[in-house]
Amino acid sequence: MTDEAPESASVDGPPATVRQEPWEVFRQEKEGDPMTHGGSVMAPDAELAMHYARELYGRRQESSRLWVVRRADIGVLEDPDLLQPPLDRSFKKPGGYVMRDKLADARARTGATKKVASDR
Amino acid sequence: MTTTRLGLAAAFPPDTLHALEGLLGAMADDELVLGYWDSEWTGIAPMLEEDVAMSSLAQDEIGHARALYALLGELRDEDPDHLAYDRDVADLRHARLLDHPRTDWAFSIARRWLYDEADAVRLEALAGSAFSPLAELVGKIRREEVYHRLHATAWLRRLADADGEPRERLLAAWRTLLPDAATVFTPLDGEQRLVAAGVIAATNGELETRWRQDIGGTCRELGLAVPGPAADPMHGRTTHGEAVAWLWGEATMVRRLDPEATW
Numbered sequence: 001m002t003d004e005a006p007e008s009a010s011v012d013g014p015p016a017t018v019r020q021e022p023w024e025v026f027r028q029e030k031e032g033d034p035m036t037h038g039g040s041v042m043a044p045d046a047e048l049a050m051h052y053a054r055e056l057y058g059r060r061q062e063s064s065r066l067w068v069v070r071r072a073d074i075g076v077l078e079d080p081d082l083l084q085p086p087l088d089r090s091f092k093k094p095g096g097y098v099m100r101d102k103l104a105d106a107r108a109r110t111g112a113t114k115k116v117a118s119d120r
Numbered sequence: 121m122t123t124t125r126l127g128l129a130a131a132f133p134p135d136t137l138h139a140l141e142g143l144l145g146a147m148a149d150d151e152l153v154l155g156y157w158d159s160e161w162t163g164i165a166p167m168l169e170e171d172v173a174m175s176s177l178a179q180d181e182i183g184h185a186r187a188l189y190a191l192l193g194e195l196r197d198e199d200p201d202h203l204a205y206d207r208d209v210a211d212l213r214h215a216r217l218l219d220h221p222r223t224d225w226a227f228s229i230a231r232r233w234l235y236d237e238a239d240a241v242r243l244e245a246l247a248g249s250a251f252s253p254l255a256e257l258v259g260k261i262r263r264e265e266v267y268h269r270l271h272a273t274a275w276l277r278r279l280a281d282a283d284g285e286p287r288e289r290l291l292a293a294w295r296t297l298l299p300d301a302a303t304v305f306t307p308l309d310g311e312q313r314l315v316a317a318g319v320i321a322a323t324n325g326e327l328e329t330r331w332r333q334d335i336g337g338t339c340r341e342l343g344l345a346v347p348g349p350a351a352d353p354m355h356g357r358t359t360h361g362e363a364v365a366w367l368w369g370e371a372t373m374v375r376r377l378d379p380e381a382t383w
Contacts, residue, residue: 020167041169047274052169054267059176 023049024074027057028065035067046070128251129195136317139310140251141195142213143320145203146308146357147242148188149214152204153364154235155181156371160222174228177268184261191253205375209368213357216303216350220296221363226279226289231297233272234335234347238304240265241331250318273338280342294344299351302328306356 020042027038038057043049046068053068077083107114129137158178165171189200196203217235222228243262249255279290305328314320322330332346339346350356 042167043169048169051173051267051271051274055173055176056169059172 018044020044022071023053024069024071025053025057026067026069027063029062030064033064035065038063038066040071041068128253132251132317132319133313135310136313136319137195139308139314140319141192142308142310143314144188144192144195144254146213146215148185148192148204149212149357150185150218150235150239150304151181151188152185152371153212153214153218153367154232155179155185156367157218157222158228158232161225161228166225173271177232177271180264180268184264187257187261191257194253201375205372206379209360209365210358212360212364212368214360214364215306216300216352216356216360217297219300219360219364221367223293223296224289226286227293227296229272229275229279230290230293232268233276234297234301235304236265236269236272237335238301238327238331240269241327241334242304245321245327246319248318249320254319276338277342280344290344298345298347301347302331302350303353303356305331306350306353 021044022040023043023046024040025038026035028035038053041049041052041056043052049068049070050066053066057063058066106112129140132140155178158174158181161174162171162178165174185204186200189204192198193200193203215235217231217238220227220231240262243258243265246254246258247262249258276290279286281287305324307324308314311320311323315323328349336346338344
């Protein structure tokens with residue numbers, strides 16, 4: 001018995017000819033949950049991307065469904081002029097209306113009790 | 121549960137029970153040794169994602185071994201860890217196909233594909249086993265093996281279809297592995313009794329023929345030789361050689377420090 005692994009192989013990285021690209025992985029924790037972004041994997045094609053997504057985001061039974069999408073196929077919108085325009089847009093937000101007191105009054109009138117999140 | 125399982129096994133004549141223990145031990149040793157070889161890729165696989173994948177596959181195989189040793193342990197009323205680890209390398213009964221070291225990536229993929237396809241045939245023959253605890257376990261193992269085979273086949277195709285170095289390395293692996301590929305089906309002592317008792321659906325000889333039929337199409341399509349009979353069938357599961365002696369030293373190193381330690 002020796003200390004060295006027999007016929008130890010070279011551990012070069014993948015050859016330059018193998019083109020890899022990023023794939024985005026979305027996961028659903030359990031049936032009915034929304035799909036959320038889990039992360040990404042590098043893979044040369046859709047089949048291996050699916051295998052790697054399974055290993056990185058599902059091998060511990062933490063997912064009930066995975067979506068694997070080539071990053072290049074995702075439409076991206078990030079133009080601040082479209083998403084974060086400089087003029088005041090506060091009138092488009094619902095924060096202007098304070099509902100809390102009105103709801104309390106309405107409950108008092110009808111005798112309803114306050115709903116808690118788990119009742120929804 | 122234990123009583124039921126032992127009760128089921130006690131219904132077999134002693135010869136049949138002995139053969140059943142041999143079958144469980146051989147399968148468990150196959151999975152354990154392959155799991156340890158493939159775990160040698162952890163940290164140095166060709167890319168990060170594949171590193172995680174291969175390590176996870178290796179863990180799956182060791183998990184299958186663990187479940188098989190547990191079943192064997194119930195039959196013999198012995199501790200599964202003791203059955204698995206407190207042995208000399210000469211007492212291992214894995215197939216000779218698994219004697220070869222990890223070598224390079226193409227070699228590990230070729231071996232895994234040859235073994236997984238053989239294992240699939242063996243598992244199919246056990247799916248309806250008259251020894252129901254084994255049928256139950258095999259049902260679970262087969263569900264994990266679906267992914268293992270997809271992974272191995274995906275890589276085999278990529279290596280075989282690539283020109284130059286990847287295909288050359290695969291062909292080199294094929295030349296080394298082919299004489300030992302069929303050793304997964306080395307006949308086991310008393311296997312006729314297991315067939316008669318309905319523990320397994322067919323003899324190893326019949327399973328080997330099925331395996332060759334199953335993989336023949338893919339081999340021909342990829343321009344790879346179809347494995348013939350084992351070159352040394354008398355030592356299909358014995359006389360394991362230096363590489364496995366090294367691996368076994370690694371695998372049992374910590375346990376040998378203090379076999380009585382609890383973790």
